[in-house]
Amino acid sequence: MIIGSISEDRNIEKRVAVTPDTIKKYKTLGLDIKLIKNYGSHLGISDKEYEDEGASILKNDDEVIASSDAIIQLNIPSDENLNKFKKDQILIGVLNPYSNETKLKEIIAKNIKCFSLELLPRITRAQSMDILSSQANLAGYKAVIESFAFFQKAIPMMMTAAGTISAAKVLVVGAGVAGLQAIATAKRMGAIVYATDVRLASKEQVESLGGKFLIVEDAENLETEGGYAKEASDDFKKKQEELLKETLKKIDIVICTALIPGKKAPVIIKKDMINIMQNGSVIYDLAASQGGNSELTKVDEIIDNNGIKIMGEANILNKLPISASNLYSKNMFNFVSNLFNKESKNFEINLEDEIIKKTMVK
16 A cells, blocks of 8 residues: 655645654555655755655656555645545545535545544544644744744843843643643743633643643633533633733733634634733734634734734744654654554554544545
8 A cells, every 4th residue: 555645835834744754664564655756855854865764756746646545644735636636545634624624525525535633532542643732732832932032021030230130921821732832831931921721620730830820710611521622601701801801911921822623713812901911012823823812813914003012823833844744744654553454454444443433524
């Protein structure tokens, strides 16, 4: 059986689904790998490095698609490439079925099996495949670095003969994987860190990292069985708004990470809250591509609201593409390994396997 991977649109995606390290792992399963020419050249990975591990380098996307049993990607391929897929092929990636519903229905109708890795269930056996966690870890770290670089004051407390500089105060909105990494990174760099989340179970995790958890009075636990956040009631939102409005008066930097799977990001930081923040404050919104947690967020723009900067990128991981690709490619291998039957040497769509059942797009 042959695994193939074609180029992403590098204007929006610099990560790759296959790294040289994972080629040898695929080979041990008995799988061949075929890649497009210059597949990883933008990351400083030459075709020779892939070939040395046993991959075949082909001239164009058409050749890779035509010769592969399964195609592994980051994002859903272009319409032009999707039209080249053939019956019984497998497509695996972060296909975003909520946004690409029509497109995916069309290719599924051609009897192409599609698996979207952001739909992985949160079970122990799926942890090694969990692309949301591996990528969110890096995103949380990088959001702190980016916002601190933009902030025009020192982050840690500094005591000098000329006087003392106070430590920067950071608020992390959402204490999932990205939020917890943001808390840990900001704390290591000397900031005073606060955090809020609708899931009460987050309190202990936040405090274990040295953060101060902001809890809404009489809060309900808004956590799904799968461990994700669910939408808050209007009463909760009102209480959270009042708490945040008071807190934001003393905050220098806000890192927004709150997302609800398959839905628009909740708007948590309203314009009137931003207006009471200190001049020179920074908001970095990791939820920008799903609408943003800040009311003023615009994707890939820096908004200046009376001296308060609001930032949000469509894909912050394009600033860490090598590290992100290394983790993603390992997640992908672990998923493919679960899908591949080593005895029959074939891909097996076993819908009794929760991982396969939950990730398969229907």
